[in-house]
Amino acid sequence: MAKQNDGFVQHITPQAEDFSRWYTDVIKMADMVDYSDVKGCMVIKQYGYGIWELIQQEMDARIKETGHKNAYFPLLIPKHLLETEAEHVEGFAPEAAWVTIGGNEELAEPLCIRPTSESIICSMYSKWVQSYRDLPVLLNQWCNVLRWEKSTRPFLRTSEFLWQEGHTVHMTQQEAEEETLKMLRVYQEFAKNVLAMPVLIGQKSEKEKFAGADHTYTMEALMLDGKALQMGTSHNLGQNFAKGFDIQFLDKDGKKKYAWQTSWGTSTRMIGGLIMVHGDERGLRLPPRVAPVQCVIVPVAVHKEGVLQKAQELFLQLKHAGVRVELDERDQSPGWKFNEWELKGVPIRLEIGPRDIENKVCMLARRDTCAKDAYSLENIDRTVIEMLDDIHETMYTQALAFREEHTYDAKNWDEFMQGIEQKHGLVRAMWCGETACEEQIKEKTGVTTRCKPFEQEDLGEVCVHCGKPAKQMMIFAKSY
RNA sequence: CGGGGUGUAGCGCAGUUUGGCUAGCGUACGUGCUUUGGGAGCAUGGGGCCGGGGGUUCGAAUCCCUUCACCCCGACCA
Numbered sequence: 001m002a003k004q005n006d007g008f009v010q011h012i013t014p015q016a017e018d019f020s021r022w023y024t025d026v027i028k029m030a031d032m033v034d035y036s037d038v039k040g041c042m043v044i045k046q047y048g049y050g051i052w053e054l055i056q057q058e059m060d061a062r063i064k065e066t067g068h069k070n071a072y073f074p075l076l077i078p079k080h081l082l083e084t085e086a087e088h089v090e091g092f093a094p095e096a097a098w099v100t101i102g103g104n105e106e107l108a109e110p111l112c113i114r115p116t117s118e119s120i121i122c123s124m125y126s127k128w129v130q131s132y133r134d135l136p137v138l139l140n141q142w143c144n145v146l147r148w149e150k151s152t153r154p155f156l157r158t159s160e161f162l163w164q165e166g167h168t169v170h171m172t173q174q175e176a177e178e179e180t181l182k183m184l185r186v187y188q189e190f191a192k193n194v195l196a197m198p199v200l201i202g203q204k205s206e207k208e209k210f211a212g213a214d215h216t217y218t219m220e221a222l223m224l225d226g227k228a229l230q231m232g233t234s235h236n237l238g239q240n241f242a243k244g245f246d247i248q249f250l251d252k253d254g255k256k257k258y259a260w261q262t263s264w265g266t267s268t269r270m271i272g273g274l275i276m277v278h279g280d281e282r283g284l285r286l287p288p289r290v291a292p293v294q295c296v297i298v299p300v301a302v303h304k305e306g307v308l309q310k311a312q313e314l315f316l317q318l319k320h321a322g323v324r325v326e327l328d329e330r331d332q333s334p335g336w337k338f339n340e341w342e343l344k345g346v347p348i349r350l351e352i353g354p355r356d357i358e359n360k361v362c363m364l365a366r367r368d369t370c371a372k373d374a375y376s377l378e379n380i381d382r383t384v385i386e387m388l389d390d391i392h393e394t395m396y397t398q399a400l401a402f403r404e405e406h407t408y409d410a411k412n413w414d415e416f417m418q419g420i421e422q423k424h425g426l427v428r429a430m431w432c433g434e435t436a437c438e439e440q441i442k443e444k445t446g447v448t449t450r451c452k453p454f455e456q457e458d459l460g461e462v463c464v465h466c467g468k469p470a471k472q473m474m475i476f477a478k479s480y
Numbered sequence: 481c482g483g484g485g486u487g488u489a490g491c492g493c494a495g496u497u498u499g500g501c502u503a504g505c506g507u508a509c510g511u512g513c514u515u516u517g518g519g520a521g522c523a524u525g526g527g528g529c530c531g532g533g534g535g536u537u538c539g540a541a542u543c544c545c546u547u548c549a550c551c552c553c554g555a556c557c558a
Contacts, residue, residue: 020552092558094557095556116558147557150481150557151556151557209558210558211558213558216558218558230558233558235558300516301516301517302516303515332516332519333515333516333519334517334518334519335516335517335518335519335520336520337518337519338519339518339519340519351517353516353517354517355517
């Protein structure tokens with residue numbers, strides 16, 4: 001990647017050993033974030049936030065389409081509420097931040113800055129749910145949460161982050177399970193059609209599941225350095241919170257019953273995933289559907305008559321056609337602009353100069369393949385829109401091919417170790433399902449279970465590590 | 481929390497070992513002219529509590545003590 005500021009060009013590739021350096025450089029140079037004074041809290045600048053706004057817009061439409069409504073609950077959670085569900089509080093206590101003073105007085109009860117909203121939402125649900133007629137409750141909220149993390153990294157693990165959290169209440173276990181799976185599928189479809197990212201979906205192990213859930217589903221994506229990133233989760237909470245918070249309803253049969261619940265979420269972490277799946281040695285590559293600028297127009301030889309005028313014409317034409325387009329009129333050389341927009345990942349660059357105007361064409365440069373060709377100015381808006389779709393498909397296909405190249409099966413421990421030491425990526429292997437075994441694998445290799453995929457294959461009879469009878473095929477990987 | 485490293489102009493750094501002239505370089509920024517199809521050229525200008533505090537000294541970016549912040553590797557983390 002071309003670096004500014006040191007007087008010469010230095011190249012860093014995403015596959016190199018200093019992947020994490022590449023990652024922070026891309027974010028910084030694409031002008032997505034700045035760093036605040038508060039440990040691990042980032043300032044998301046306009047360009048980075050523009051991406052989040054598009055993610056929000058697309059995700060929100062899907063959440064509403066599946067019957068959910070948005071609501072908002074308080075930022076502060078009284079201590080006793082957080083402590084109501086035993087497993088939940090144990091899971092979140094180490095990363096909780098507290099407000100203990102209000103005005104100048106010490107509070108009688110400390111208030112937790114929400115690390116997640118299950119407890120405060122459930123405390124309301126217990127009032128709202130009385131009868132089977134009140135069910136299901138299907139709510140979602142967009143908000144920020146705070147977790148006091150020991151080490152942070154922009155987008156992947158920040159103390160404060162923005163997310164969407166859905167919380168639902170149902171009459172039956174089956175209905176809750178269907179909801180949990182439905183939202184996981186929504187996430188998967190979103191990843192594919194909006195982020196151009198292939199994800200694996202499946203179930204988390206007992207050790208990796210959400211604190212307070214019966215079981216947790218996840219979508220996992222493979223990054224360019226061979227590590228896996230959890231991109232979204234969907235939890236079946238069973239009756240754990242219902243019992244803790246007394247969420248009961250009077251059923252048709254006249255009996256009082258505890259409700260069944262789910263929760264599911266996706267966060268700004270997805271932006272980190274985007275960067276680490278699609279980036280290259282020139283910087284960011286944005287999938288068109290989340291690109292704040294989909295097409296940038298760079299006029300060449302602006303001082304020549306008619307060039308700027310033509311560029312402005314094209315700008316309006318594309319804008320009216322619904323393309324997120326920007327005209328770069330800054331007083332810089334064209335080459336400088338080319339590099340900057342490539343760094344920022346803009347999918348299409350349109351170049352227009354005197355020569356093109358004479359030939360009734362313009363140049364279109366694609367960020368995904370770096371191809372640059374002349375296209376007729378006639379129906380240029382349609383050409384651009386079609387190209388945006390094609391870029392999306394190409395990026396998805398590239399990411400999928402990368403994942404497949406970096407997924408391998410291990411039938412025994414030797415193959416498992418060999419795979420981890422020599423290749424990077426996802427290991428598919430049979431596993432006994434026991435937490436003790438899982439912990440030993442982590443200790444020996446640094447690799448953890450990512451998910452038990454819904455699409456199971458029989459790779460053998462026994463656990464790849466301990467040799468006990470295998471219960472499932474599991475995906476293992478190093479993770480963020 | 482352990483181990484290692486870094487704090488000097490917006491950004492990237494040199495200078496610290498061996499204390500000494502007015503604290504430098506690149507880039508970015510301002511102005512003027514010429515340029516413009518892959519990071520333009522010349523001229524000129526502005527910008528610094530050398531992370532903070534305390535010491536040693538005639539004199540400290542440099543040595544000593546202390547403190548804060550950030551980065552990397554572990555550990556921790558849904």
